[in-house]
Each structure stands twice: as C-alpha cells, then as structure tokens.
Amino acid sequence: MAEVSVRSLGYLELGVSDLSAWQSYATEVLGVACEAVDGALELRYDDACWRIRLRQDDADDIVCAGYEVADEPTLQALGQRLEAQGMAVSVATESQCQARQVQAMLHCEDPFGLAVELYVGARRASQPLSLPIDGTTFVTAGQGLGHMVLTVGEQQVAERFYMDALGFRLSDHIFMGPPGRQVQLTFLHCNPRHHTVALAPVPAPKRLNHIMLQVSTLDAVGLGLDRAQAAGVPMAATLGKHTNDHMISFYMRTPSGFDVEYGFGGIEVDDATWQTGTHHATSFWGHQRSGHA
Numbered sequence: 013m014a015e016v017s018v019r020s021l022g023y024l025e026l027g028v029s030d031l032s033a034w035q036s037y038a039t040e041v042l043g044v045a046c047e048a049v050d051g052a053l054e055l056r057y058d059d060a061c062w063r064i065r066l067r068q069d070d071a072d073d074i075v076c077a078g079y080e081v082a083d084e085p086t087l088q089a090l091g092q093r094l095e096a097q098g099m100a101v102s103v104a105t106e107s108q109c110q111a112r113q114v115q116a117m118l119h120c121e122d123p124f125g126l127a128v129e130l131y132v133g134a135r136r137a138s139q140p141l142s143l144p145i146d147g148t149t150f151v152t153a154g155q156g157l158g159h160m161v162l163t164v165g166e167q168q169v170a171e172r173f174y175m176d177a178l179g180f181r182l183s184d185h186i187f188m189g190p191p192g193r194q195v196q197l198t199f200l201h202c203n204p205r206h207h208t209v210a211l212a213p214v215p216a217p218k219r220l221n222h223i224m225l226q227v228s229t230l231d232a233v234g235l236g237l238d239r240a241q242a243a244g245v246p247m248a249a250t251l252g253k254h255t256n257d258h259m260i261s262f263y264m265r266t267p268s269g270f271d272v273e274y275g276f277g278g279i280e281v282d283d284a285t286w287q288t289g290t291h292h293a294t295s296f297w298g299h300q301r302s303g304h305a
Contacts, residue, residue: 016089017179018079018130020156021208023062023112024223025076025127026268027069033267034066041239041264042225042272043145057150057225061113061137063157064223072268074220076127079178079202080135080156084116087132091118093177104129123169126162126219130178148235151226155205161221167198167213174200174209183207183281184256186291199256204280206257222248222263222271226278230260233276240264240274252298255291263299 028034031053038046044057054062069075081087091101104117114133122128143149152158164170174180180200187194195214199207205226212221227233237251240262248271249263261275 016086016093017181018090018202019082020080020203021077021158021160022060022080022131022135022156023065023078024074024157024160025065025067027071027073027075028066028268029068029070029072030267031066031068037245037267039144041236041243041245042274043143043148043236043239045141045143056137056141057143058152059137059141060135073218073270074126074160076129077160078112078129078131081130081132084132087116087118087130090130090178094120097172097177099177123173124165124219148232149228151228155203156208158226159205159208159210159224161210161212162219163214163216163221164211165213167196167211170211170213171198174211180209181283182288183286184289184291186256186294188294201281204282206278206281218270220270222273224259224261224273224275226259227274227276230276233260233262233274236274237262247302249299249301252295252300254295254299255293
C-alpha cells in the first residue's frame with residue numbers, strides 16, 4: 013500500500029455536445045444545482061464550489077479528473093513518483109489555480125491520455141447551497157464527489173499509474189463476462205468510499221463508462237428513478253444491489269451517452285481491517301441491462 017496518496021476525487025470536467033439537455037437533466041433528474049459560468053455549466057451538490065464542469069465539446073466524454081491532495085508536501089511527493097514513472101508533470105500557473113479555485117496544482121496525463129490534475133485546496137463555495145429537489149442530499153464528506161469507472165487499454169499499465177503513482181489501494185476485483193471471455197474489473201479506493209475509481213479493460217468508444225452519485229437515503233434513489241422515468245431518460249440498468257460495495261442503485265443514460273449510477277448505502281473501507289476479495293457477479297439482484305449498453 014502506498015503511503016502517499018490522493019485524498020479524493022474532487023472534480024470532473026466533461027466535454028458535452030448539448031449543454032441545454034444537460035442543464036435540464038442535472039436539475040430535473042439528478043437534483044443538483046447548475047450554474048452557467050463563462051460558457052460552461054458547473055454542477056454543485058455539496059459545499060464545494062462545483063463538482064462537475066460541463067464544457068461544449070463534441071467528444072461527449074471525460075476530459076479531466078481533479079484529485080484532492082492533503083497538502084503541498086504530499087503534492088510534491090506525488091509529482092516525484094509520477095516523474096519516476098516517466099510521466100510528464102507540470103506546475104500550474106497562478107491563473108490556472110485561480111480558475112480551479114485551488115492553492116496549488118500539478119498537471120499530468122494518465123497513460124491513456126486523460127488529463128489529470130492534482131491539487132491542494134478545499135474549493136469551498138462562497139454561497140450557501142440550494143438544491144432544486146427538496147429532501148435530496150448527497151454523500152461526499154471525506155469521500156469526494158462519488159466514483160467513476162474508466163475504460164483502459166492495458167490493465168497493468170493502468171494499475172501502475174493509479175496505484176503505484178497516485179496511491180490508490182485495492183478494494184477488490186470483479187470478473188464479468190461469459191466463460192473464456194471474462195474481464196477483470198479493478199476497484200480502487202483512496203478514502204472510506206469503497207471505490208473512487210474502477211478500471212475496466214474493455215474496448216469502448218468513450219473513456220468514461222459511468223459516474224456514481226450517492227444520495228443519503230433509499231427513498232432518494234426511488235424518487236430519482238421516478239423522475240428519470242417521468243422525464244423519459246433511457247435506463248441502462250434496473251434497480252439492483254452490487255456484490256462488492258453493496259450499493260443499491262440504478263443506472264441511467266446521460267445526454268452524452270455514458271451513464272450515471274444513482275445509489276445509496278455503499279459500504280465503507282477501513283484500511284486497518286479491510287480484506288480484498290474477488291467477486292464473480294456484479295450484483296446480488298437486479299441491475300438488468302437494458303440493451304443500450
């Protein structure tokens with residue numbers, strides 16, 4: 013286990029082709045606050061200034077992941093580890109730090125070309141949060157914005173970057189697919205959230221498979237499902253419970269084609285006692301795929 017690690021997934025920047033559709037989806041279905049800033053949309057659902065930034069881009073995919081780091085010595089140590097792996101690392105300018113509302117930041121790319129930003133700073137909002145859906149709150153404290161699943165070209169290369177350089181720890185693996193064609197998904201944590209990043213070594217047109225937003229009650233999941241169905245949002249997977257993190261959730265398509273998992277009740281990891289394991293099914297029940305995947 014790496015002693016030096018990122019602390020959480022602090023923010024994501026997504027390139028999307030239809031900002032208008034996303035604005036409606038974010039406020040009316042996800043139940044998050046949405047503000048237009050400098051031609052982009054900033055999504056907020058806790059005390060951070062924003063968690064997800066949507067900019068106009070026909071890629072309809074993730075373009076940048078920002079990871080919070082505890083302090084500047086840790087930031088420097090992570091930069092040295094990245095350089096030791098042969099990764100190009102650059103120090104953000106003052107204006108770049110101001111744009112992200114952070115104190116200090118390093119830029120690099122993961123082995124598959126995804127922009128990665130490592131930063132120090134709480135990024136607290138100056139204004140109180142007002143969510144569009146009464147009673148919906150999100151689990152982020154000490155755990156970051158949620159989790160994401162990335163498609164990667166080479167599993168070992170991906171694990172070397174995310175585990176050996178960024179300091180993620182192994183939570184568990186899931187083998188999925190028919191016999192003879194199974195793939196191993198790797199689930200990684202950096203705080204009590206069961207996984208912040210999962211790596212899927214499968215060919216796919218997008219880097220981003222899905223983002224998970226965790227709400228604080230099971231009723232909030234059900235109400236979110238009702239809103240999605242009423243809005244005609246395509247379902248990617250039915251309500252179900254996962255084997256590894258025990259999250260009760262459903263998956264729905266975003267206006268950009270990748271998915272959002274909307275869930276409740278994920279178990280948490282205590283590194284002092286956690287035992288890694290292997291699962292041979294993604295879910296105890298439910299999560300039936302719709303045929304859109």
